[in-house]
Amino acid sequence: MTRRLIDVQVEGYVPHAIHGADRVWTETNCYVDLWVEVLHALGLDPVPAAACAFSARFDGSQWTFLKFKPEDLFALYGIEVAEMNVWRRPVEHLEANAEAGLLSTVEVDAFWLPDTEGTGYRTEHSKTTIVPNLIDGESEVLEYFHNSGYHRLAADDFRGVFGLDDPLPTWPPYIEQVRLGVSVPECDAFDAVVRRHLRNRSTVNPVRALAERVLEDVDQLSTGGMELFHRWTFGVLRQCGASAELAADVCDYMENHGYPGTAKAAPGFRSVSEAAKSVQFRMARAARGRTVDPGEQLDRMADAWDESITAAARAAGSR
Incomplete structure (x- = not known):
């Protein structure tokens, strides 16, 4: 699939203000960050979905790993997010989703992501989540949303991130299908979302x-x-x-x-x-x-x- 599902370019990409240099925390976690940029690239304001921060809590050992909730994304933007069954090589599912006009989230090894240069690229294995936007299997090129930006990888990194030189993994990664424009956003969606998270705040x-x-x-x-x-x-x-x-x-x-x-x-x-x-x-x-x-x-x-x-x-x- 060599067309971009979202019309955006790596060169000159400007991240959302949530990832601006003036922020206290320029990144939150891989899942929230990629959704901030996907929504931004779609011309949508990601801030309403951040209402989930109100219901964050501490479990005794760690703070909530914040995620934009699927029900909030559906209500606010008409976007449906659902886990998919992974039974083939991940890249095959991602290509099939793209051909069907679906975005995907997929867990990958940050070892192969050049945007992590200086932190983990080619030095440390760690799980992270990306959203592929262009997959060119013939040229071995991938464009993807990750953390605070939009990036490109190719060649050995392409083969590595999808494990193309390895046997089919025995423990497949978590992949979600993302359907855009499933419904018209609800007119009072933000009111319902923010009130729900405030009602569910830690006691x-x-x-x-x-x-x-x-x-x-x-x-x-x-x-x-x-x-x-x-x-x-x-x-x-x-x-x-x-x-x-x-x-x-x-x-x-x-x-x-x-x-x-x-x-x-x-x-x-x-x-x-x-x-x-x-x-x-x-x-x-x-x-x-x-x-x-x-x-x-x-x-x-x-x-x-x-x-x-x-x-x-x-x-x-x-x-």
Whole structure:
């Protein structure tokens, strides 16, 4: 399939503002980031789908790995996302989906993604998700959405990312089919989405629960080194901080879409985001064997989250 499903070019691609250089967290996680850029490339505003940040929580060891919900994507944009049965080589399913006019999400090994140059490309194996937009099997070229942009790979990377030189994998990757324009977006979709996530928000302050765990983990990180720190912080401070920054974006959006006063909640969420980055730096020092005590900062984070989520819920009529 050599035509692009979304009319976009690698050269000159400009990411959405959520991935702008002025952000506290220029990336959140692979799944949210790719959906931000897919929606952006389709000419749609991804911010309403970020309302899922309001229902994020802490499970005792990690923050919610945020995902734009399939039901929200359907209500807000008329996009249907559903897992598919994988029984052939992944590239064959992706090509078939593309020929049918369907986008796909697919789990791949970031080892083969040149956009991860400097972090994992050709040096470290890790699972990530991409959305192919052009697949040229004959020329071995792939254009795809990943993280904060739109990229191209070819040749050995093409063969590697799809395992073309390997036997059929015994454990197939997770693939979703993405159907665009399945329905007309519902006129009151955002109201329903934001209220549902606010109703489903954590019954305890998730940032305070996270704070307790961070303090407990100081000793472990001080002996675990930087490799452990990077794995740890991705699921704890990075996901918390990125979720808070997205929650602030949604508050600003709400202010302009029938919820006056919600913009006042945005600074509190952004302060949580900024503090999470600051605490992350302090915990990196702990991983290098230095003594740190981020307790006060974590307390302020928890207070700011509580004030902001309460303000947003009140404005939306959710208790």
